[in-house]
């Protein structure tokens with residue numbers, strides 16, 4: 001039997017893995033004085049990300065939310081425009097839409113993969129909108145619809161093909177929020193490089209981290225140049241302080257980029273670890289009544305950033321929140337999904353297409369510990385805790 005101290009050792013949901021050249025590269029910034037927003041590591045990190053997304057241009061930013069805000073601006077989204085966005089996601093992309101003065105239209109999740117439902121999105125564009133004076137407008141609000149912002153949540157890609165077709169047909173820009181899905185692929189193409197612009201985040205809980213940071217990637221040179229301009233306070237002259245636009249201080253520092261390079265060097269190792277974690281959970285929990293495992297679409301490769309299951313209280317014997325509390329009592333940290341955005345007070349009054357699926361997922365989903373460094377024993381402890389809790393509640 002294991003020692004009590006081991007039994008109760010805390011297992012966090014998802015923490016960074018720092019076991020590469022982080023110390024070495026960050027130290028070299030400190031040793032040379034290249035600590036701020038200019039430096040070779042920023043350029044290198046941008047090249048790495050561009051390559052990972054399969055696109056020629058990448059602009060580093062201070063965080064993923066800043067990348068999203070900048071993406072909306074360079075895509076030409078204007079005040080009072082509307083942007084279709086996933087209704088079940090972390091709130092950042094919806095906030096970024098508001099920073100641009102535009103309005104989110106929340107598209108419900110699909111019940112299988114939990115991503116923006118392309119059927120709902122196209123139904124809205126086909127039936128909920130109309131052409132007026134050469135512009136596509138939401139019939140209900142009268143606002144111009146300008147862009148689609150699919151969010152690849154939890155590591156799994158959104159079904160992009162129907163969205164790209166609709167964007168083509170209606171003249172919309174597609175901005176991918178790939179912040180949770182670096183390393184995932186759709187039809188063999190890396191996410192982030194499929195739409196007009198893609199955004200990444202290197203926050204502490206993401207697959208790779210710089211402490212905080214983000215990146216905008218694109219094939220469009222003019223958009224990349226505009227993004228670089230806006231994220232560096234829109235400076236029009238390298239020497240004189242002359243500005244023709246209101247810019248932002250959205251730059252990433254060389255210190256952060258140094259860490260980013262050390263992290264992205266381990267991307268494949270991290271992805272394999274996430275995949276192995278997903279496989280072990282699926283094998284360990286697949287037969288537990290009342291637990292639905294996450295699935296991977298046939299034409300997709302998930303990055304398995306988060307491993308999330310659905311709990312049917314009738315068959316499992318407890319609700320997802322009861323299970324969360326019992327696991328917390330055993331030192332195991334888990335987390336529900338985000339409040340669906342059509343219910344968020346922060347975005348009251350925004351237009352929504354559906355929301356019932358997001359509501360159901362919000363009620364039943366629970367994300368399990370999935371740090372890259374999670375070892376087999378820790379994972380087996382999570383699995384046996386869940387199995388035991390099911391047995392106890394069915395006894």
Ligand SMILES: *Cc1c(COP(=O)(O)O)cnc(C)c1O
Nearest residue numbers: 063064065090092093179201203
């Ligand atoms: C993490 C995250 C972001 C933005 O991240 P930052 O913390 O601003 O770097 C944006 N969208 C989603 C879906 C996220 O999970």
